[in-house]
Amino acid sequence: MNEKIRGPFYMCLSALSFATMGSFTKALSQDSFSTFQILFFRGIVGAIILFFTAKTGELSFGGKTSRGRKLLFIRAIFGTTGAVLYFFAISKINLANAVLLNNLSPFWVTILAWMFLKEKPSKKGMIYLVVILIGAILVIKPKMDFSIIPSLLGFASSFFAGAAYTYVRYLRKLDNSSNIVFWFSLYSAIFMLPLMFMETFIVPNFYQLLLLSAVGICGALGQIFLTSAYRIAPVNEVSIYQYLNIIFAAIYGVLLWHQIPDSLSLIGGFIILGSAYLNFYEHKKKRELI
Secondary structure, three states: OOHHHHHHHHHHHHHHHHHHHHHHHHHHHOOOOOHHHHHHHHHHHHHHHHHHHOOOOOOOOOOOOHHHHHHHHHHHHHHHHHHHHHHHHHHHOOHHHHHHHHOOHHHHHHHHHHHHOOOOOOHHHHHHHHHHHHHHHHHHOOOOOHHHHHHHHHHHHHHHHHHHHHHHHHHOOOOOHHHHHHHHHHHHHHHHHHHOOOOOOOOOOHHHHHHHHHHHHHHHHHHHHHHHHHHHOOHHHHHHHHHHHHHHHHHHHHHHHOOOOOHHHHHHHHHHHHHHHHHHHHHHHHHHHO
16 A cells, blocks of 8 residues: 555544544443543553554653653643543533544644744635634534533534644654654543542443544554654645544444434535535645645
């Protein structure tokens, strides 16, 4: 398989892995498992997998530099907060809607890169950001009651994920991908350890233990495939395929829970996906002209 195909192929596998992780998370939440307990297992299983799959010399204690260690910790705080909000949203609303709102992280990455990295988006890029925000509003469907909270938390999860990805951009200059993902997984497990005992801790049976392990395995595979895709191909050429996560999640939602998105969610989803594709196509044309 040549590199032009391998990059998108790995990104598709990453999207499928993350969507599958979301479906296992929803199944566990319906068995009354807390978000904290699910995230603990995701973190600890993921850390174990990455520990044994990393190449010799890729992992270091905390990070390779003192600045890198600080950034790894901050990245873990943002990433774990985003994951808590995302998993909570999955437990309360349609799986496809939760995944769609979480996948707005590139929206925040663009804004944060503009604010802190001085990477100003083009005029068309600004228009795409506004249109994506309109699509998000259609999915959230603002109401003056508490029913909107899970959707707002799903939207907020994309901000924290975007902030985490922005820190990853800093970290790539100081550390390797395996170490970044390993310490995120381990830190998230450490953060969740006391929190999961603040709620009712459920001793899993064999089937539930398999599901909890599957959440960690799928999360780790998603990260491994994502890292592989970005290592093989430029980010701007393969990032569009991460939105397949939404389509896979919608299929899981329909098949497993008969969750059919309403008309506003479908319109909002098409607006977000369409804007993401147009933005991707615009960047691709610019690269071809260089």
